[in-house]
Amino acid sequence: MARYIIRRVLQIIPILLGITIISFAVIHLAPGKPTDLMLQLNPKIEYEAREKLERIYGLDKPLYAQYFDWLKKLMRLDFGNSFTDNRPVIDKIFERLPVTLLINFLAMAVILIFSIPIGVKSAVKRGSFFDKVMTVLVFIGFAAPGFWLALLLMSFFGVRLGILPVSGIVSLDFENFTLSHKTVDLLRHLILPVSVASIGGVAGISRYMRQSMLGVISQDYIRTARAKGLSERTVIHKHALRNALLPIITILGLSIPALISGSVILETIFGIPGMGRLMVEAVFTRDYNVVMAGLVISAFLTLAGNLIADIAYVYADPRIRYDKISRPVR
């Protein structure tokens, strides 16, 4: 097992390197340069200013040279400076990451809290009124476009009822609040974004949970458990659930990289200064350093998330072994 883990960790390095090369090449394929936004179509501009600026930023060097410069810096964990305002990329990311992480963690918590019970009950009471209603509600939530739902909720709770703030993550006079007031203020601002962000997830995971649960309940060992005389509660919550949760663990592991990514649509609507807007704006302004930093961190988390999910599986499912050939349980 240890050898397996070490092998996987070492594999991360060449895979990550390959990802950076491809990413670097692809984002440079798009026409335009970071200097464009500063200089273009401003009637007062100097023709030579662009060339000067490109030299300053090293954008006139051949692509492979630019890549190696970037890679050398990365070795020192230096992600370089943003082309739009010259600030260190890492500063810009750390400014936006906390909000995004907070929203994503809260959304994930909401998703798990709601979707697992919904999924389980829907499976156990399959075909019942509850199951049917949940199916409809969940698909509506899944299909409704996030930005539309967001605007409706903002309009209703913010304007019509006036009980929740419309946008942003803190109030205007936040600085002058006491600590407890600050906490309440922040949470009030997050209610709508987290709700909208988790609707899709609740829909998806609860269906997944329901499906997985149905698959497990029909297994022989469940019949055995019941035959043994165990209470229905034990059968469902101890035996069936544990097995049905396995695919959910995989999903959780694969969702780790998504924790740092914000939905640019929701961030735009709610005016949240998160990672989504940072990355999308970086793409539009061809801010290569910011885009690469985002891609590298995301790639790293994906690989790490995969590894964690695979390891967690070993502990969750005794049938899984990586160093020996799996044998069927007797």
Added chain:
Amino acid sequence: MSLETELSPVYGDAFVTGQIGDARTLVPILASDSPSSYIVSLVFNGLVKYDKNVELTGDLAESWDIEERGLVIVFHLRKGVKWHDGYPFTARDVKFTYECLIDPDIPTPYSGDFRMIKAVEIIDDYTLKVTYKEPFAPGLTSWGMPIMPEHILKGHNLLTTDFARNPVGTGPYKFKRWKTGERIDLVSNHGYFEHRPYIDRYIYRVIPDTATMFLELETFGIDSMSLTPLQYTRQTDTPFFRKRFQKFKYPMFVYTFMAYNLKDKKFKDKTVRRALNYAVDKNEIINGALLGQGRIATGQFVPESWAFNPEVKPYPFDPEKAKGMLGEAGWNDSDADGWLDKNGEKFEFTIIINQGNDTRRMAAEIIQRRLKDIGVKVNIRVLEWSVFINEFVNKKRFEALIMGWGLGREPDCFDIFHSSKTRTGEFNFITYSNPEVDRLLVEGRRTFDRSERKKIYREIHRILYEDQPYMFLYIPDALVAVNSRFQGIEASPIGIAYNFIDWWVPKDKQRFKY
């Protein structure tokens, strides 16, 4: 206005504005995007500025003398002005700013006008002599450039300095704090040389979505925003809105146009371009795309500019005449397929527009429809901004495009229409060349006498409309809503923000206390 309103201004309260984008740098000569320029205009001053009659008046310069028929301008600077850190403002700051502007290693977009200067001499702390290589009329306006503090910035790299996120100016508002992507806070400068602004705080909130911004306006999260034509005409006439907000509509110094690539053989013939102008109903575009909030453009100058020629009238909407003119130019529907053709080629072209501008897209669609009516086939292609500029505009790989120019108050348009400005990245990307216009553009720059310049630019206006290098489309109106508690706002041809330091809120209506 209610009867209890106090008659004289009082201090206090904050003004919260909502904008779509965040600023990038607060170093004045590097701030080329609108949000950055917005903040810079509150924190810094130039030597001159425009007053509500669109005339140049003194800002940091009390007065100036134009000598030697425009070769020399001597500025007499205001005395006793202090930087926000207490240091005195002098001519050294102006000279320092000029040196940064022409420094080849500083990528400022504003150096063009300053390269026409031969020398800047400090006569004494409050007198500055600027000598130009040639008389250059637009030069005076260029001194609206915000002045930077020498004592702080000398020797610093403007691209990496902390000053970009913590500026010190001479302006009515001092920088307080910047939360990236969220807001910028400014506080009033009690020692401001004109007078202490009545509004104590200025808060700039970043709200990237216009629908959200409107909801914030309604819940008083912001005090003002730019309205879209739809919001202005349909969503702000409720009693609720009318009671709590004031709406302003004033002309923008901006116009939208469809440009023809004059190297394309279809558009080389002036008759063809003029014909197309008759075929499109500009009023339809204004009513459809702008919901009536705009006016027809007839050229490079807007009606509020002294260079505008009121005798240039827009062509009437006359599709029959258009067809007739195209017929004269050789375009007929010889194969009766519904489309005009000439020498076997169908009259078909593509208009390119940039993504993200619904008004331009709607204008393109209206043009497409009207041209179809006379047998000209138009395709529309939407491109992302960077691609639009780099691959199509700069490389002149287009047939027609729709774009807009934001104009300064100074009418000089040498960069756009002079036949020399056709290199990649320059603004005469349509390859327009008219020797008479060239001559007038050069003359216009060298003349200081207002009445002479008026004649010159009005002639340019007339010739350009006749030549039709662009189909001039519309001048949009600026549509602004401001919370009704603010007093002292007067709309003018240069907008409403010019006298922001005179705005105030009666004590009983103030929302933000310290």
